[in-house]
Amino acid sequence: MTVTHEVTNQAPPLTGFSAADEPALLAALRREGGAWGEQEVRELGALAGSAAVQDQARWAEEQPPRLHTHDRFGHRVDEVEFHPAWHQLMTTAVEHGLHAAPWTDPRPGAHLVRAAKFYVWSQAEPGHGCPVSMTYAVVPALRAAPDLAAQYEPLLAARTYDFGLRAPLTKRGLIAGMSMTEKQGGSDVRANTTRAVPAGDGSYRLTGHKWFTSAPMSDVFLALAQTDEGLSCFLVPRVLPDGTRNGMRLMRLKDKLGNRSNASSEIEYEDAVAWPVGEPGRGVRTIVEMVNMTRLDCVLGSAAGMRAGLRQALHHTAHRQAFGRELDRQPLMRSVLADLAVESEAATVLAMRLAAAVDRSQAGDAGEAALRRLALAAGKYWVCKRGSSHAAEALECLGGNGYVEESGMPRLYREAPLLSIWEGSGNVAALDVLRALTREPAALDAYFTEVEAASGADRRLDAAVAGLRKMLGGLGDPERAQLMARSLAERLALVLQGSLLVRHSTPAVADAFCASRLDGEWGHAFGTLPPGADLSGVLGGARTGGDAA
Numbered sequence: 001m002t003v004t005h006e007v008t009n010q011a012p013p014l015t016g017f018s019a020a021d022e023p024a025l026l027a028a029l030r031r032e033g034g035a036w037g038e039q040e041v042r043e044l045g046a047l048a049g050s051a052a053v054q055d056q057a058r059w060a061e062e063q064p065p066r067l068h069t070h071d072r073f074g075h076r077v078d079e080v081e082f083h084p085a086w087h088q089l090m091t092t093a094v095e096h097g098l099h100a101a102p103w104t105d106p107r108p109g110a111h112l113v114r115a116a117k118f119y120v121w122s123q124a125e126p127g128h129g130c131p132v133s134m135t136y137a138v139v140p141a142l143r144a145a146p147d148l149a150a151q152y153e154p155l156l157a158a159r160t161y162d163f164g165l166r167a168p169l170t171k172r173g174l175i176a177g178m179s180m181t182e183k184q185g186g187s188d189v190r191a192n193t194t195r196a197v198p199a200g201d202g203s204y205r206l207t208g209h210k211w212f213t214s215a216p217m218s219d220v221f222l223a224l225a226q227t228d229e230g231l232s233c234f235l236v237p238r239v240l241p242d243g244t245r246n247g248m249r250l251m252r253l254k255d256k257l258g259n260r261s262n263a264s265s266e267i268e269y270e271d272a273v274a275w276p277v278g279e280p281g282r283g284v285r286t287i288v289e290m291v292n293m294t295r296l297d298c299v300l301g302s303a304a305g306m307r308a309g310l311r312q313a314l315h316h317t318a319h320r321q322a323f324g325r326e327l328d329r330q331p332l333m334r335s336v337l338a339d340l341a342v343e344s345e346a347a348t349v350l351a352m353r354l355a356a357a358v359d360r361s362q363a364g365d366a367g368e369a370a371l372r373r374l375a376l377a378a379g380k381y382w383v384c385k386r387g388s389s390h391a392a393e394a395l396e397c398l399g400g401n402g403y404v405e406e407s408g409m410p411r412l413y414r415e416a417p418l419l420s421i422w423e424g425s426g427n428v429a430a431l432d433v434l435r436a437l438t439r440e441p442a443a444l445d446a447y448f449t450e451v452e453a454a455s456g457a458d459r460r461l462d463a464a465v466a467g468l469r470k471m472l473g474g475l476g477d478p479e480r481a482q483l484m485a486r487s488l489a490e491r492l493a494l495v496l497q498g499s500l501l502v503r504h505s506t507p508a509v510a511d512a513f514c515a516s517r518l519d520g521e522w523g524h525a526f527g528t529l530p531p532g533a534d535l536s537g538v539l540g541g542a543r544t545g546g547d548a549a
Contacts, residue, residue, distance in 0.1 A: 010401075011319035014312065015054060019120040020045020022307065023541055024345045027504065028352035029116050033359065037113030044096050044117050048124035053092075057125035059085035060261035061411055065217075067253045067265070078250040079165065080217040080263045087163055089128045093121060094161040094173060099135040104157040108359065115300055115355030119348070122304035123311075126415050127261030129301055131175050131215035137293030138176040138222055141233070144278035144286050148235055152220065167239050168219045177218035178290060179236065179267065183211040189224055189231065189284060194269060196225035196234060204234060204276060206247075206269040216250050216265040222287055223274065229281030234274035247272035258414030291423050292372075295380045296354055298419045302387035303347035305419070309394030309412050310344045313337060314543055316398045327397075328539075336397065336527035338535040341542035342512050343390055343526070345505060346497040347383045353500055354379055367446050374436045374443035375450075375496055381429035381486070382493035384420040391416040393526040430485035433492065438475060447492065451499040458510065461498045464518040468495055494518060508537025 020026070020042045029038055047053055063083035071077050093099065098118050102110040114136070122129045135156055142156075143149045151169060160173035168174055182192045194208025206225050213221065221236045240246050247270040254264040278286030314337060317327035327333045354376055361369035395402040395409040402409040420426060436443045451465055468491050475481040494517050501510040515530045529535070 009321055011316045013051075014315045015049065015051045017049035017311070018042065018045040019048040019123045019307070020116075022348070024348050024505065025116060025119065025352065028349055028356075029112065031504065032109065032112050032352060032356035034109035034112040034116060034356075036107065036109065037116065040096065041113065041116045041120060044092075045120040047092065048120050053089075053124050056085040056088050057261075058408075059083050060089060060125055060127065064260045065253065065263040067250055067263070069250060076245070076249070078245065078248065080250070080253070080265075082217075082263075086128060086261060087161070089125055090131070090163070090175075091161045093128060093132045094175075095159050096121070097159055099132050099175070100139050100153070100157040101159060102136070103139045103153065108363070109356075111358045111362065112352065112355045115296070115352060115358075118297060119300050119304045119307075119351065122301050123308040125261060126301055126305065127259050129297065130259065130262045130264075131177065131218055133294050133297040133301075134178055134215055134218065134290075135174070135176045136297070137290040138178075138220075140293065141222055141287055141290040142235065142277060144233070144289075145235070145276065148275055148277065152235070163217075165239050165245070167241050167243050168237050169241065171219065174219040175215065175217075177213060177215035177221045178287075178294075179210050179213040179221045179223035180287065181212040182209065192224055192226060192231060194223070194225040196227050196232060196274065198227075199273070202275070204274045206234065206236065206272040206274050208269050209251075210267045210269070212254070213265050213267045216253075216263055216267060221248075222277065222290055223269075224283045224287060225269075225274070227280050229279075231283040232280045233277040233283040233286040235277050236269070236272055236274045240273055257417065258411070259418050260411075260414075292376065293358075295376055295423045295429075296351075296358065298422055299347070299351045299354060299376070299379045299383045302384045302416070302419045303344070303351045305387050305412055305416055306340075306344040306347050306390045306394075309391050309409070310337075310340050310542060312402070312407070312409060312412075313340060313394045313397035314539075316401065332527065333397070334535045334539065335529050335533075336393065337542075338512065338533065338538040339516070339526040339529050340390060340394055340397075341538050342509055342516070342529075343386060344542070345509055346501060346513055346517075347386070349500045349504060350375075350379050350383060350493070350497050353496075366442070367449070370440065370442040370446035371450055373440060374433065374447050374492070377429055377432040377436055378489045378492040378496070380424070381426060381433065381489040384429075385426055387416040387419055388413075389526070426486065430489040431482070433489040434475075434481055434485045437472065437488070438481070444472070447496070451495050454499040454502040457502045458498070458514050460514040460519045461495070461502055464491070464495050464498060464514075468492065506537060506541055508534035509541065512538055 066081045068079045102114045155174040158173035162172040196204040196206050199205050223234050223236045249268045251266040320327050357368045357372035361372050391413045395413055498514050498518050501513050512529050512533045
């Protein structure tokens with residue numbers, strides 16, 4: 001009998017690893033004041049790498065949510081149905097405090113620990129990170145309405161996932177969403193036409209169409225609508241206190257490139273009851289607090305995607321042979337893998353530094369608040385933009401095996417562009433960098449204080465800092481400044497990443513980063529690290545946990 005199907009030269013399943021088994025992540029957690037949370041981060045990381053959770057992630061992706069606008073009798077219900085795996089993932093996230101729990105945790109480093117947990121858990125399944133992130137971000141904005149915050153914040157921070165359409169204040173825990181974008185305006189929310197009319201009892205009635213409403217199955221939403229005073233912010237519940245459905249109609253779910261497990265929708269407000277949050281006419285200023293927090297999670301999510309892609313690439317190339325030896329022992333592939341590892345670590349250390357700045361700014365540190373203002377905008381621009389090219393290169397390391405759905409790589413590839421678009425695409429983020437540079441000089445001062453902490457440690461970094469100062473001297477002409485916005489955002493992020501790596505990473509990683517990202521003599525494609533770069537030193541730190549040695 002002839003054997004026609006003997007499987008050889010294939011990598012074994014990548015399971016049973018810990019997403020928290022990453023030296024750069026754990027070092028940042030300890031360095032920035034979150035060592036007390038390391039055990040829980042490790043527990044969640046191990047769960048993220050388990051076979052059971054990998055199955056949950058696959059089911060949630062393969063069985064996306066379904067919208068039911070009416071029941072079989074013709075009654076309007078506006079419900080979104082999810083696979084049970086979605087609810088299992090959400091339950092784990094909420095029970096581990098990845099949502100709004102840090103806002104009621106008095107321990108220093110609470111936001112940093114939450115960021116580390118969000119980072120490791122997002123590597124399991126990124127789609128459900130959207131409602132988790134929204135719930136985290138709603139709290140600082142809601143505090144502009146102290147009476148509402150007093151009622152809702154304890155439930156938003158509760159570690160109980162209580163799914164279902166019921167009056168919010170009767171539930172054990174709440175999930176929040178955001179309702180900003182309209183079809184005629186996009187990022188230009190001042191073009192919104194949704195109208196809010198006072199009802200005479202302190203509430204308003206909203207009428208209008210929203211082109212994108214995140215996580216439409218949530219319990220409450222922050223929405224923007226026009227009033228006589230201008231664009232204003234409102235809290236909108238799905239269910240009213242008496243148990244009746246509010247006038248929030250789900251028109252359709254978006255058929256998206258990625259993020260398939262998560263529901264995104266078009267909605268219409270039909271005389272929907274809402275309560276004002278913040279000053280009338282100051283809606284953008286109010287909701288920007290929410291946007292800033294979700295932008296942090298965009299950076300964390302992109303860094304998590306890079307780490308997940310790197311892990312897959314390392315695992316596959318360690319077990320796959322070509323031309324007589326393993327792929328990861330061949331010089332060109334080693335250069336690609338090392339470059340992917342450098343990019344991943346640079347994203348991780350920046351994301352964790354931004355999370356630490358959130359903690360310190362919440363504690364009243366004005367310098368950290370100023371740093372966060374500029375560094376978060378630059379980090380959102382650059383790290384999220386690099387996520388797509390990183391995912392593509394990691395997928396290519398698996399060749400045709402990476403192009404099939406069963407590998408999980410297509411999901412990473414589809415997910416990556418979302419984080420560059422969400423909460424402001426590249427131009428929006430770059431213009432926000434420009435706004436911070438021109439209007440908030442304290443932000444630039446705080447930035448240079450941070451990056452110059454590594455002064456004298458690497459000549460290429462020092463030259464990059466000097467070059468950046470020279471670039472900033474050309475902002476006098478507004479039109480020229482706008483044309484420079486992307487270049488400035490990129491350079492600000494790269495210099496900050498370089499400074500962090502020089503101070504806190506291994507010499508091999510710091511040297512490879514400065515030589516390839518700051519020196520300007522080598523290519524920008526992955527796998528073009530300078531000759532002589534310590535590939536073994538870089539890859540030695542990247543191979544941890546479930547990765548092959």
